[in-house]
Amino acid sequence: MKALKCRECGREYPLGATHVCEFDFGPLEVVYDYDQIKESLTRAALVSRPQTMWRYRELLPVAGEPTVGQKVGFTPLIKADRLAEALGIREAWVKNDAVNYPTLSFKDRVVSVALSRAKELGFTTVACASTGNLANSVAANAASAGLHAYVFIPADLEQGKIVNSLVYGSHVVGIKGHYDEVNRLCAEIAGKYGWAFVNVNMRPYYAEGSKSMGFEIAEQLGWRLPQHTVVPMASGSLLTKIQKAYQEFTKLGLVAATKHHVHGAQAAGCNPISAAQKAGLDFFKPVKPHTIAKSLAIGTPADGFYALKVMRETGGSAEDVTDDEIREAIKLLAETEGIFAETAGGVTVGVAKKLIASGKIPAKDSVVLCITGNGLKTLDAVNGHVGHPREIRPSLREFESLLASETNSLVTA
């Protein structure tokens, strides 16, 4: 790490807890010394390191060794042949952050970086504004690091995500409003209290953690970039950081510079970025979210502008899917690959299906789907849509008549 730099005007700042340019409010980003990194970060060095996201430590913004979330990352990249067949594409891979450690979403990546950096900067209280997954991760990782945590969430979140924040003993504040309102309040709180807000004043460090998902995809594919990557978009940050990961690996000579397309996925009930992309605009219009994909329900996406730029520059597309399509896609992924994703995963799979059907992802190509969270956290979204168990008494006779009726219905169906 050398400095923080404004993405808009290029002004540089010291490596403290600050996230926007004082001049134009542009987001600040960490600057690295790639010539120096190139010396130590080789394929040979990487494969000898532990299988966590911290194997890419030189490209993550902490000064010393990580102190929070040392075991995060290096989740499975699954070759998804049955899903590929169902989607009608030659080859599909699933990057499965539904089993990320410890809180079953990709947010553990960003939080381990943000909290490690917060400790380096001397903070003892951490906080976040969250649609759920980030709250879970901040609460859990803060507990194990002995930090105080305040998490702010929309009050109407899924029960699973609320309990998953409360259990770690953090202060959970439910805000009567949607995420953009939670965010606005948190910006005001962050200005007033000396806390490390992971997605406000710690954002330059936090956001860089997302790159590790891209690094892992490239390494696990055998040191190459995927032809197509489909990424869910809330603020648009993950999509821009996955592209940054691909660019950094290319710059460091770890992968060849091959043509690759980064596609963005949103819910139809909250689609400011995909609507802009489809209309050919380079700016978005904020929306008021209304979707079961609550983890993606950000109507004013902070990185929407840059996400649109990445899609434009890589020849990627965006698409959005309805609540019913999200549920169908969750079931499709579960039935073909045995992976139960949360609603955001349904958005990713549903959008991939649409992009393949429309030819925007050609059937002869290969695609990586980024699954960012676990279905056990959003049971409410699918409960009642996946059928019910059939009940019988503990009697062989009853079981056999049940089996016969199911076989009959299969024959007649």
Place this chain on the structure above:
Amino acid sequence: MAAKVRIPTPLRKLTNNEELVEVSAATIGDAISELQNRFPGIKERLIDDTGAIRRFVNVYVNEEDIRFLQNQQTKLKDGDEISIIPAIAGG
């Protein structure tokens, strides 16, 4: 109309560290002009070369984003609260 403007941390160097500034303006655009008269330099931090609010600046009147209202033409009334907030990442 007398409205209160909540000044975000990055701009407080310009307002002598004042967090809450009272303005008497009919619209958001007028309020920004008044801020500029009292705290020279603040306008170029909020407005870009084309006259639009900067891409990474969000302005709210009583908790509503002005892009859902009439942008800089949004009318103000007595007691309104204006917040100026940088865009935030998250999820």
